[in-house]
Amino acid sequence: MTESVECNILLVDDEAGLREAVCAYFEDEGFQIVAASNAIDGWELAQQRPPDLIISDIMMPGVDGYQFLAQLRDDPRFESVPVVFLTAKGMTADRIQGYEAGVDAYLSKPFDPDELVAIARNLINRRRAATDPTDSVHLETISQQIAELRGLLGSQPSVVATPSSVQVDLTPREQSVLDLVAEGLMNKEIARRLNTSVRNVEKYVSRLFGKTGTNSRTELVRYALKHGLTE
Template identity: 65%
Template sequence: MAARVLLVDDEPGIREAVQAYLQDDGFTVEVASDAQEGWDKLQQMRPDLVITDLMMPRVDGYQFLRQMREDDRFKALPVVFLTARGMTSDRIQGYQAGCDAYLSKPFDPDELVTIIQNLLKRRAAVVNELQGGETTDISTMARQIEEIRNLLVQRPSMVQSSSAVKIDLTPREQSVLNLVAKGLMNKEIARELDTSVRNVEKYVSRLFSKTGTNSRTELVRYALEHGLVTD
């Protein structure tokens, strides 16, 4: 899946040029003309990375970044500042505000692409480490966690409207399934069950096989619909 980028800039020429260049490099790009529109689209599309101009009317890039960092959903979201202000003091202020990269206009589009790729790789590596070495990409992982949370909200009606099925699960497979259904990833499950991440991966693979599913979201949906989650 292509990484999703939100570009916020009040200059139409910059928006069009950067959007076209990034799309040519395989990114999915949404644009906004100011921070308010950017905030609305941020919540709608849940991008993997944000690029924002600093000098914008009403709400500038610093205020926009502060708004993101105050929201738990976007605390770790990579943010790149684009600005015509390239003094060392300006860059320092940008990094102190919490941006991940600072690029002065005019800039080389190839440099921007490289910065984006590096930030996304770093974020994916951190998530991969936190999740115990799981290989799902960051956008897929985030989407699956959100979908699982939504499924948990729907759990009562899903169970009532579906018939139970009989699938033979070992006690350990049942424990792993219950924890997956709570939104835990492999490293967290390994900690809960006092076992290795490799063992958890084997149990999750067996659950996929027994239920005919291919992802954690599908597994949790199937388990909830058929009354397989026991706690």
């Protein structure tokens, strides 16, 4: 995240003291943040001002965090918004339930506010990198680079035969997404090709960024071609 980019965060927690402390900390770090004491009010705030990230407690009166998350994921406006669960629950089964429900990160109370801010920055940056509309401007450039690199490799068989010293463990689905990104397809096109949701594609692209240490689709494609991760 750069200082010039405004990031809007929504906090939903029924503990007044925690809301006040978290809001103060994020504001000190340059974020815009609004807070709600329950999921119903949080839903209203989300519709008024779509957030870049949502931080939510799990154990809340009325609508709990899991139900709130399901409501968000069922709405196209919020299905790709990163969600962090803040909760006193720390059991593995609870974490698994959260991840299966579509949460992006899980932090147990008490927590270090610096860690929460770091998680928020990482999730916001990765989402923006995965969905950055300016990347479409570079599709022609990426395609040209791919063609040039393939031509270069094709004219140098010895280079092709040399195995890459970089080992990146990709799942079959990650490999499929990488191959389509390398073709210059954007997330909506990839989702249609793989018969999945745009949110799932965004997650896979974010994982690819993490595994390759890249921060944009252009960097990812260059890295993949250089190290033989895609044809």
